[in-house]
Amino acid sequence: MEALSRCVHCGLCVTSCPTYMVTGLETESPRGRIYLARAVSEGRLAITPAVQAHWDLCLQCRACEAVCPSSVPYGQIIEKVRAQTATRGATGRWRPRMRRLLLRHVVGRQRSLAVALAPVRLYARFPLRGLVRRTGVLRLLGRLGQAEAQLPSRPGPPFRPGQALSAPADPRGEALLFTGCVMAELFGEVHRATGRVLARNGIAARAPRGQVCCGALHAHDGDLEFARRLARRNIEAFEREPGLPVVLNSAGCGAAMKEYGALLADDPRFAERARRLAARVTDLTELLASLGSEVPARFHGTVTFQDPCHLAHAQRITAQPRQLLRGIEGCDLRETPGADSCCGAAGIYGLVQPAMSAALRSRKAQALRDAAPDAVVTANPGCQLQLQAAAREAGLGARVLHIAELLDEAYRRADGTDRAGQR
Numbered sequence: 001m002e003a004l005s006r007c008v009h010c011g012l013c014v015t016s017c018p019t020y021m022v023t024g025l026e027t028e029s030p031r032g033r034i035y036l037a038r039a040v041s042e043g044r045l046a047i048t049p050a051v052q053a054h055w056d057l058c059l060q061c062r063a064c065e066a067v068c069p070s071s072v073p074y075g076q077i078i079e080k081v082r083a084q085t086a087t088r089g090a091t092g093r094w095r096p097r098m099r100r101l102l103l104r105h106v107v108g109r110q111r112s113l114a115v116a117l118a119p120v121r122l123y124a125r126f127p128l129r130g131l132v133r134r135t136g137v138l139r140l141l142g143r144l145g146q147a148e149a150q151l152p153s154r155p156g157p158p159f160r161p162g163q164a165l166s167a168p169a170d171p172r173g174e175a176l177l178f179t180g181c182v183m184a185e186l187f188g189e190v191h192r193a194t195g196r197v198l199a200r201n202g203i204a205a206r207a208p209r210g211q212v213c214c215g216a217l218h219a220h221d222g223d224l225e226f227a228r229r230l231a232r233r234n235i236e237a238f239e240r241e242p243g244l245p246v247v248l249n250s251a252g253c254g255a256a257m258k259e260y261g262a263l264l265a266d267d268p269r270f271a272e273r274a275r276r277l278a279a280r281v282t283d284l285t286e287l288l289a290s291l292g293s294e295v296p297a298r299f300h301g302t303v304t305f306q307d308p309c310h311l312a313h314a315q316r317i318t319a320q321p322r323q324l325l326r327g328i329e330g331c332d333l334r335e336t337p338g339a340d341s342c343c344g345a346a347g348i349y350g351l352v353q354p355a356m357s358a359a360l361r362s363r364k365a366q367a368l369r370d371a372a373p374d375a376v377v378t379a380n381p382g383c384q385l386q387l388q389a390a391a392r393e394a395g396l397g398a399r400v401l402h403i404a405e406l407l408d409e410a411y412r413r414a415d416g417t418d419r420a421g422q423r
C-alpha cells in the first residue's frame, strides 16, 4: 500500500509505456495498472479476468519507473501483483501452474535446461531452417511457430560454470563471470567473447562453480519464493570468492542480482549478505567504461545501440555502452527513435503475449529500416534474438550482435588476430 500510494496519478509515465503506445488505453498504462492494484488492495475491485489481463500485458520493462518523479517502485509492485494473481488469479490455474513448474524444474535447473534445449540447439543449427521458414509450415504451429523466430541462428557450444576463459598475460585485475541459465546454454559464444574482451582490458575472469539461474524469470512470474531460493544459492557461490566484482553480460540477470537486497530484505540470515553481493554486481559495459583502458579497436560501419530495458531503466546504464562504441575507430554510432523502448522480448513474454510482442517487434523493425545500420548492437540475450527477428522483418542484412561480440571483433580487426590471438 505504501508503494501504491506514492503514485500521484500525474501521468508522466504514460507515454513511456510500450503497451500504452500500442493500445492508447489508460488500463494498459502504468498509471492504470497501479490504479487497479490499489482498488483491488482496498477491496473496491475484484480480480476479474479483465483486470488480470491488464496486468498480464505489462512487459515489466520499467520504463515507467525510470521517469516517475515520485519514485514509485513499479517493478516491485508488479512482481507482488503477479505473486497474488498466481495464487488467486481469475484466468484459470492450469497455465500459471504449468508455467511455474517449467520455470522451477527446467529453467531453474541447469541440467534439465540443457536437456530441454538440446533439440532447440539441434534445430537452430539445421541447415534447411530457412526453407522451413519459407514454406509457411510454422504458421500452423501457433505460438510455437512464432517462437521459432526468436531462436538463435547458430548457437555455439554452451559455456557453463567452471569452464576456462581467456586470460591476459599480465592481469591488472580479476573478476567473476555470472553465466546464467539460457545464456549459458545458447549464448556460450557471448561468454567466450566477454572473456576475451576482459582479457584485452587486463582482467582475468573466471566463472565459479555453484552459481545458478539469477531468478529474474521466476520473480517476474510472481514466484518470489523460488527466486529467493536461487538468490541464496548464488550468494553462497560468490561468497566463496569475496571482494571480486561479479560481471554480467545479460542486463536482465544484472538487474535482478542488483536487487537481491530488496528480494531478501526480510530474511535475517541473508539480508546483509544479499546487499553485499548486489554491491559487487556490475554490467560488462559499466566495468569496461570504468577501466578507461584504450585498447585499439576498429569497426568500419554504421552501428545502432538498442538499450535493453533492464539495462536502461532498471540499472540506469545508457552512457557506458555508447562510450565504448564511440571509442571504436570507424564506428558511426547512429541513434534511432525508441532505442530504449522495449522490443517485446521481455523474458518469456513473446511466448505468453505473442500479439503485443509482435507489435513491439514491428515498431523496432520500422526504426531499424529507417536507420539501415550495418550492425545492431545490444547487451541482453533475449533482446538480441528479438532484434534479429526485427531486422529480418525489416528486410535488412544487418548483423545483430551482443556488445561483447562487437568489441571482441573490433579488437581483433585492429590488431589482425584471430579468436585465439594468432596473427
Ligand code: SF4
Pocket (backbone or CB within 6 Å): 006, 007, 008, 009, 010, 011, 012, 013, 014, 030, 031, 034, 064, 067, 068, 069, 070, 071, 072
Ligand atoms: S507512476 Fe509515477 S509517473 Fe506514473 S502516474 Fe504515478 S506518480 Fe506519475
Ligand code: SF4
Pocket (backbone or CB within 6 Å): 016, 017, 018, 019, 020, 028, 029, 030, 033, 057, 058, 059, 060, 061, 062, 063, 064, 065, 074
Ligand atoms: S513496466 Fe513497461 S509495460 Fe509495464 S507499465 Fe511500466 S512501462 Fe508499461
